[in-house]
Amino acid sequence: MQTGIAHRVGDRIELPGLATAHSHAFQRALRGRTERKATKANNFWSWRGLMYGLANALDPETLYDISHFAFVELAMSGVTAVGEFHYVQHQPGGQPYDDRTLLAETVVRAARDAGLRIVLLRVGYQRAGAGKAALAEQMRFCDASADAVLKDALEVRKRFRNDPLVSVGLAPHSVRAVPRSWIEDLSRAAKHEKMPFSMHVAEQRLEIEECLHEYGKRPVHLLADDGVIDERFVAVHATHLMPDEAKILGHARAFACLCRTTERDLGDGVSVAGALVVEGARLCTGIDSYSITDPFEEARSIELDARIHREARHVAADAPALMEAMSKNGYAALGLSGLETRDKVTLDANDASLAGADEALLDDAVIFGATPRAIREVSVEGRTIVENGLHIGYDKARIGYERSLKKILAAL
């Protein structure tokens, strides 16, 4: 008997659409390039310096090619909806392009050309930290006011109003990168405009120390006191939380978007996924930095990392809950509630990673065993974008990516 979300149909296993609720597509270009000591990326902050170098080398063409290929790989891995946390807005140095929303639209176009649903999470960024002006390499992320952020978001939404697979959300970068008033203003605007609302929260210990120093409160307490945490709030990472902070997110039915492969890659820390689940927070997942692109690994890592930490099994979430995190909750976090049923991912039940799966435990077989190699067809809103494991535009996307990569690496 079949019981879970995954269903067997002949020699296929069918899943609803899968979402990655947090993505920085351009970071795909860093994959495999920061893993040696010689790169001096020995912690999050020094890795960030290399990432800033890449962010400042991008132009509209290279941003398109890199993002497009990242999205093509996402589709081939079974992802149908992406929340792009977009913060490279302006020219290097901070001067806006003549068309202010050029880069946001470039990223949207890259996703749509790959056939994905996209929610462009327009980021607000203003400073390097409490009382610290933005660094030169952060200038192209920055705006003069929260109002400018909102105006750009509304402009992008207007320009894509005829494409039902494009929507727009608001995303103050973090308590570190914007002042408190921006978070309140953008949160209010997101409610008013019925947009998804997303923030990096407690990814690194230093962010918490700085928040305590600036406001006398930890990030989740600050956001709760300012009325920002509700059922539309997406806390990205939510790594370093005290028990009462998990409770605040849970009682609000907020989302916690865990990005375990990136959090592991960057040495962010151990997640408190188990506490978040117990308190009622809704988990979702994010490919984030594209250190690898594997939504099944992203989901299973929530449980497996918790097992290492607790030295026990069955700690945070079982396979049906993780399947829900990837599909239903991921879509809901992006303001796309229910649309996961309009998209479809099919896997080859005879793939070596799935062969012999127990019919009653298909969710378990997929979450804990499948690799993207098993993906056969992917369709979004009835349009097939992956056939027999290959994206319909794979070669063209790869050639564009390699061309732009060469250009970028020469400029670094």
Ligand SMILES: [Zn+2]
């Ligand atoms: Zn991020």
